[in-house]
Amino acid sequence: MRKVMSANEAVANAVKLARVGVVGIYPITPQTTVIEKLAEMKAEGEIDADIVRVESEHAAMGVTLGAGAAGVRSFTATGSQGLLYMHEMVWWASGSRVPLVMMVGTRAVGAPWNIWNENTDFMSERDSGWIMAFASNPQEAFDLVLQGFRISEDERVFLPMMVGMDGFILTHMKTNVYLPSQEEVDAFLPPRRQPYVIDPEAPIGMGNIFPPVEYMKLRHSIHSAIQSAESVIKEIGKDYEKISPFNNYRTLNVKYRMEDADYALVLMGAWAGDAMEAIDELREKGINIGMLRIRYLRPWAESEIKELENVKGILVMDRATSLGRGGPLYLEVKATVRNQVKGVVTGLGGVLLNKEDFKRIILKFLKEAKEERSDGVEWYYPAEVEKVELRNPKDVE
């Protein structure tokens, strides 16, 4: 079935088709319409899931984790302050090796208040031991959430998975989304099976004290599971073609016009659309640039990224930053390839870039690359920002 819907609505539909049993919900912009839609589906009798309306994101993950530990497919959604408030439980979920799926509608982090898009919240969970995917359009949001349950529950992975999507720009963007039928989804996503489950008939302990070596071995096993998830994701992506043949999930990340590219732009998320338009126009002027869109931050598909070593120059754009250092994607790419890498940090707190901005960024990068000085990190402000005066406490009058 094809229907016009927002990414948030697509996510709710994926949760419905996955026959999720328990959903812990707590509102935060720009994710809220996901949980509203789920509550509405419940009220209309379209889903059986137990919707637990908790008092915080910390509790939302508590409920979702508890249900997962007891063997039931569970889901939650959050972003920004909510994700940061949940942070402790995000780690508790992966450390407990409990499969579940969470949607993250990305948004800037306060202070000061800002409800607009930025990916720093998502990036701040980079080290938490989750499988981390990032969508770029509503169809992919649907696909990744649905695939997420199978990836997360695969015995070779057995870890929670979060699917990020740019706040408003993607969460609220409506396009045509193809939804496979319930029968097709049931065939693709079998009922949950897990090696350990909370069951009074067969008591186990979860999360008790681990002595140092045992603790380190557990951490090591999560590290290995994330790495081995790479082949699992490809396998599941290929299988997904049986029920939805429109997107290619045979690789973790997505290439655009990279076959003959001399230069590569690396980024993730919804602004890939603007970037592709800019690339098309530059290509018409004889500039051979392509794009690698990161769809999975974890696992980090090192062999796919390493292919970038064949180009003359790499430009990484981050809608996030590790303050005082650079964009997280930039740092990841730099740690993977031998080439010079330029990083651009932009789009923070909802700063919008258009196609012309992408062209300006790329042209400046090409000039620097030809002079072999395309290294380091630049903070880019859109063309209409005439003057950048930083806001320092000492300058406050």
Add this chain to the structure above:
Amino acid sequence: MMLMRGNAACPGCPIPREIDALLEVTGQKTVLVVPASCTSVIMGDTNGMPSSVPVVHSAFAAAPAIASGIKAALNSKKEDATVVVWAGDGGTGDIGLASLSGAAERNEDIMYLCYDNEAYMNTGVQRSGLTPYGAWTTTTPEGKRERKKPIPQIVAEHGVPYVATASIAYIFDYQAKVKKAKEIQGFRYIHLLSPCPPGWRFDSSLTIRIAKLAVETGIWPLYEIEKGKFRLTSLSKTLIDKSKRKPVLEYLKLQGRFSKMTSEEVKKLQNEVDEFWEEIQKID
């Protein structure tokens, strides 16, 4: 049904007996959810299973939420079990208060036991919101200046079907309350005063004597609030008359944590206890 022996409880610690008494009543079909607390260590530092029932250890502030999720999952699988949060006073009344209140407001079908040793004992005796007035802790070396947070009353104000106080010194009363709670659907809360030898500074042979004195002096009234109806239980039924209650000093003087209290401070505490009983007399 029991907590396994060879656990890491301190000498004189009532927690192992309190858990055993709980599980004797709730039976095999019990799931324990334990946030950071002394019990994380008592049940945690073992090879193999620490108890005869499943135990889920939880981050400090999340136990009622995790218990809610487990109960929802068991319901969806049509499996029956008593899901019990077993938490200390900090995990209940300080860092965990929002989660406790959330679960109580939603009237989650879980049982919540707070074993209240009146400070952060697992980290080495730091004051909590439930440390009583006058008590020494490592973060109130001068004695706590504030009063104890009234958590059972706060939970009762949520309108949950069952709230009770209990004491390890009155084990039949405690187990009768667990038994009653087990049969009730919805959020059930039992608050156990749980004397702590190293934290309260008393000899490990005195645990039960001090637990008894807490009740006999009226500092720790035993009661239950069933569907909003308040009722004194056990020995506390006989203590409405002030002359029947021992002076609070008898409870305080056995504990090093109160040794710096002045006679004025003791008098102030005595007055607070008497005023509390006058309130009880009005509602009982």
